[in-house]
Amino acid sequence: EAQVTQNPRYLITVTGKKLTVTCSQNMNHEYMSWYRQDPGLGLRQIYYSMNVEVTDKGDVPEGYKVSRKEKRNFPLILESPSPNQTSLYFCASSFWTGGANVLTFGAGSRLTVL
Amino acid sequence: AQSVAQPEDQVNVAEGNPLTVKCTYSVSGNPYLFWYVQYPNRGLQFLLKYITGDNLVKGSYGFEAEFNKSQTSFHLKKPSALVSDSALYFCAVRPISSGSARQLTFGSGTQLTVLP
Numbered sequence: 001e002a003q004v005t006q007n008p009r010y011l012i013t014v015t016g017k018k019l020t021v022t023c024s025q026n027m028n029h030e031y032m033s034w035y036r037q038d039p040g041l042g043l044r045q046i047y048y049s050m051n052v053e054v055t056d057k058g059d060v061p062e063g064y065k066v067s068r069k070e071k072r073n074f075p076l077i078l079e080s081p082s083p084n085q086t087s088l089y090f091c092a093s094s095f096w097t098g099g100a101n102v103l104t105f106g107a108g109s110r111l112t113v114l
Numbered sequence: 115a116q117s118v119a120q121p122e123d124q125v126n127v128a129e130g131n132p133l134t135v136k137c138t139y140s141v142s143g144n145p146y147l148f149w150y151v152q153y154p155n156r157g158l159q160f161l162l163k164y165i166t167g168d169n170l171v172k173g174s175y176g177f178e179a180e181f182n183k184s185q186t187s188f189h190l191k192k193p194s195a196l197v198s199d200s201a202l203y204f205c206a207v208r209p210i211s212s213g214s215a216r217q218l219t220f221g222s223g224t225q226l227t228v229l230p
Contacts, residue, residue: 004157035220042118042204042220043158090157099208100146100165105157 002027006106021076023091031096032074036087081113116141118221126227127195135190135224137205147188148206195228
């Protein structure tokens with residue numbers, strides 16, 4: 001089944017404890033992206049990647065890191081989480097068709113930072 | 115910078131009645147427009163998109179949307195609502211002129227509740 005898999009789905013952590021949210025897709029998509037969803041704000045892009053070793057900042061990159069060492073994986077790293085990073089996170093992927101691409105989303109990872 | 119407005123946080127409709135979820139946008143030049151739906155505890159799923167051509171776009175699950183350039187709107191519609199349509203709906207826009215993968219902007223979402 002074609003899918004985007006995120007782990008963990010739920011996580012409660014404490015301020016300053018490094019964590020990684022993994023994202024993997026099995027569709028050979030070159031484009032991958034991370035979003036955070038907050039009430040009243042919709043989805044905001046954190047980082048995106050156009051292909052292996054090619055990443056760039058989205059609208060809200062502060063406090064996050066990413067890497068793209070393999071085409072299928074795009075982990076999101078929070079080096080020192082803070083309470084304002086409590087949110088619902090989504091990974092998405094697609095073939096890049098110049099802007100009209102349709103995203104396939106993961107099921108989401110709900111993160112709480114105490 | 116582009117923007118998307120979904121003026122209604124919540125829309126309630128009776129089952130069997132037509133539904134409309136509103137979306138207006140602001141973008142430089144012509145847009146690509148999208149609707150996505152999010153069911154509880156699930157990721158977003160693609161419903162439909164407008165690229166060019168016919169202003170009426172048909173998508174999944176009987177949904178359709180009408181692109182209105184003069185009103186800069188892309189309202190989502192369905193002739194007869196089902197209880198199973200209850201979900202959170204997101205409109206999104208990207209300017210055609212932009213090759214940037216960054217410039218996809220989502221609205222804040224509209225919670226649709228279909229009452230039995």
